[in-house]
Amino acid sequence: MFSSLKVQVSAVLSILIFLLVLQIITTRNNQATLFKGLNLSQQSLLDVNIVRELERDVANLQRNVLIYKESASQSAAIRYSRLIKDIEEKLQILEHSVLPEMHEESGLKLLSRMRQHLADYSDNFNDVKKGRTRREALFENGLLIEINALVAMLGSRDEIHNLQSLPITRIEFHLARVENDAFNYILSPELAHLEQFESQIKKIRDILSQYPAISELIPTIEGSIDQIEQNFIQLTQVTRGYLYLVNVVMTGSANEFLYLTAQLSENVALLSEQTNTVIVKNIEQTQIRNDITSLFGIVFAVGAALFLGIRIIVPINAITDVFERLIRSKKISSIPGLNRKDDIGKLAKAADVFRQNNLRTTELLTESQHLIERQEQLNLELNSAKAIAEKATQSKSIFLANMSHEIRTPMNGIIGLVELGLNENMSDKLREYLVKVSNSSQLLMTVINDILDFSKIEAGKLDIEQTDFSLDSIFNSILASTAMRAREKNLSVRLFADPSLPKKLVGDPQRICQIMLNLCTNAIKFTRNGTVFIRFWGESSGKAGAFTLHAKVKDTGIGMTDAQLVKIFHPFTQADGTTSREFGGTGLGLAIVQQLISLMNGKVTVTSTKNEGSTFTLQLKLRAFKGQPCILSQTISSPKRVYYVPESHLISREYLDTITEHCHIETLASIQKSSLAESSSQAIAVFDAKSKEHLTDLEPALEYCKAKAIKFGFITDTQPQQLAPELIKTWHTPVLTHPFTPREFSIFVDEIQGISASTDSLLPIQDQTVEHKLKGHVLLVEDNSINQAVAGEMLKSLGVTFDIAEDGQQAVTKITNSPYYDVILMDIQMPVMDGYSATKLLRELGFTTLPICGLSANAMQQDYEKANESGMNKYITKPLKRDVLANTLAQWLDFKAS
């Protein structure tokens, strides 16, 4: 732990701070001591004075006591009490002065003894006062008055009491002596006077004893003598007592008090001296201690500096040097302090790591320089390879375009001619052959289109359109294609679209159709029997106009294993190798589906169980205008009541609930019991028809409806196919066969009610476009004679007249010479002058308003762009389709009045 520099530096600093604090504390202590000492010294001087005053006071006290003893002077007594008070006050001062600072023995204890002596002294003085007073009393009353009384009594020479015979003179003499002795004793209290006194008393007693019965007054006289003696003895005792107190006890107390005072004075002086000595010593000690602390501090600081220098700064400098050298990438022979265990050691180790890293970096640099060189070489190689690859890709694209062109052109001829041929009268056998040729041609075109699409997608040349389209058209396209194929395999197809879906969406309808057709074709392809379910639903995604369209295609086909599921979206892959053998196909379909979906920011998922079927679910991010009608909704013509007999649940309840407010689900039995009549005008009945046999079961109910004049219709499944025509034939009512679009359902309902205001009819309309003939003159610029024939036949069938130019040059000449063409159909790839150049030239020549429509087997986006650039108004791909051509021409040409 101590190896850490932090700890070492902290320790050094702590010690320095400690020394500083120590110094401060010591100095403060010394100052405090000094201050206290000075105070003490000063106070001592004051106290010594007080003590001196005490001495003087005590001497005074003694003097006053002596005065009192001699004279009982009241003024002495008053002075006495004043002095006592003074002394007590002084003792009080001393008690709170320096004495507490002194040793108890030499200070407070002395004071306490002084107090004790003073108290004793006072007590004793009181006793003295008492004694002195008592002596006065005894002398005055007990002696003098008593003696006088006795003398008076004797002097009266009382004859009654027979005192005359007494030697009164002698007694009086002795009494006088007694009185004299008493006075002497008062003056000088000596035993001799007492003895004299007692001898005189004794003499009186002796005299009296010689006259025992002379008078009855004798005992009184003797008693008086006794009393005088007693009083005198008491007087001597009292005198002795207070003399003893004054001479011995009080003097002793005073002496002791003075002694203690002297002692105290000495002690205080000593304290003062000691204090001074201590102060001086303290100052000296402080000086020395400060010197030592300072010296030690300096030494320690120098030591610390050296320590820090040697231990930290020098190594840090060394390491800094090392680092600087490392930064400058200079060579490092050795790193100092690598063996140390403290932070410097860590730093040194870091430097070592740094050095090693530097070395490695240098190595790496060299290595990477080599690598860069190689990289550059590789890049060069890569560039050339890329160029080659790009060239190859370009070649491939050109090849593909060429292929496309080259295949489409003959195919165009084949398909067009077959289509035209089928319109001719021929034998059934020939017609069958031609139909097969047509189908095979269509198939071949699909394959070619797939390959082209895939190539376009791969080349990033496929664009997603953003145009508004009707969902119904999508449904129609899907069903038109799938229903036919399903019928071929006797499969059922069901389409269900959420009635709340908007009628129109914005997106790429062509590609959506392509996706759905791919999935549906696959579903039909891989399903041997059962049903293919197609379902649409969607929701607004909250953002302005954003709409998510969901679709699900579910089959009951062969299904896939999990392993197969993983790779089905890979191009050129089918679930397994056997698939293509069994089911055919390029294996591009799902790859195209997935890529198209991802181009539309959608996603596709698949779940499948082997031998049970597969489900493809997809969602597409589209847009929808707000506030538009739904694909299915109630209208004025909608029936008030619908009675539905769901024998096989062929109609979704949601469809029914959407078109009517009152939907009654009935059975064959229940429908005959319900009171249908009352609402016959606005009520319809719909029956599920399963088979011919089933019709027999339906009959009573149908008859009942007929009887009740309830209009009704049938719903049939895709299979059996013959059921629908038969129902129409038998009951003359509309029949709706699965699969159907929501719109078809709506029309069906209307038809039951007998409303056919809508132009759309479910009854097949024979070649609608044929009746719409166009009026105009067209220049067909086409080098290929077959294409010339096909296009020519189509134009003819559309009712337009046309002229042919073999190439661009010819076309320009023809137009310049005879500018009466309403539309130019311009092939792109032609000898002499291609379509682009011809168009450009024509535009340059001033034919700016002349509609020019490009024709090309090239189906690449760049072709459209090029066409646009060159000044073409429109661009259609080959093989030409009659309706596409008709629609295109209709933009510029008027319809013939029929």
Add this chain to the structure above:
Amino acid sequence: MKLTNKNPKSIDSNRRKALKTIAKVGISAGAIVSPPYVFAKSTPTLRVLGTHVTLQEELRQQAMSDLGINISFEPRGSASVLQKASLSPYSFDLYEQWSNSINVLWRSKAIQSIDKKRLKYWDEINPLTKTGKVTPHANYGAGDAPYKILHVQPDGKLGTNHTNQISFLPYVHNVDSFGYNTDIIDKGTPYKTESWGWLLDEKFSGKVGVVNAPTIGLFDLALAAQANGLVTFANIGAMTKAELNALFKVLNNLKAQGHFSGFWTSVPESVEFMRTKRVVIESMFSPAVTQLNSQNIPVTFAAPKEGYRGWHGVMCLSAATTGKVKDIAYEYMNWWLSGWPGAFIARQGYYISNPQRSKPLLTEAEWDYWYDGKPASTPLLGTDNKTSVLQGDIRTGGSYKKRFSNVAVWNTVMPTYDYSLQKWYEFISS
């Protein structure tokens, strides 16, 4: 009682008839004979006036516990005690001091005589106070030997003839000399080299202490002066004025030279003198020596070759005490001789007048040391439970009998007492 105040009633009545100005005295006399109302309290309190020598708290507690009475102690300096007692007999019930105060108290009629018959242990009391001699060859000792002042004589004076009335209860007593600090003064040989003369030895000038009491300290100094051949006395127990003059002349000279450091008035004070090294030699009482020794101050109580100054404790009954309090005063006197107190004070170095009763309460080692003058066979504890005597120590002066056979003088109130007071004053205040 009768002897204390002969025919008090007749005197009083006569005086009332004869004297007009009797009032003041009458109050005083009346106070003596009529019991003050405070004594009528149901739990009587015995008021004991005395010195620190016998007025010790342990004794008071023990006595109260043993007797079931209240006792209050008023310990004072010896002079103060005497003065208070002689002037105010109504302020105390029992008086405890030394025998030299008896003459004063008796003459001032502050105390009443004690009835021997009410003293349970009278017969056990040893000859010291009865005949004056503990052994046939013992000195009586000069001055007021206790046996001379114990018995109340028919003429009301105190004398040696035995009567049923005594002036005091003989109890605690001892011999005193001086103590010296053997750290400073080489230890002397008892009865051989140790001498009162040391007190006046110039070697110890400024370090000498004397008890501040003419009836005690005067004899210490007289014995010292005599020992040093400075003064001679015809009868040291009754010095003449001339002898006193000669003695004080010597003493005043020494005083002037600062020979005397202090005059103590109580035992604690004497201890303080020695403890603080104010003195190295001083007149002392035995317990002070014991106390100092227990404080590890090496003080030796000398056995002077000139003989000891003896003192005898006296317990006197106040002239004013009567009735129930008087009864418990007797109980207290009897308690003192009942053994335990004797044993207690023996451990402080004092003797009791009937030591045999205390002997069972003392260990053999204690008896041997304190009474028989034998070496202590074990360390002995003082009354403060501290070791006061080390094993092997021998009491200075030897056995009880030996010590009391060597009494030079008793504490005494001499005929020249009044004069000595004056001289003493001059001495100590000079």
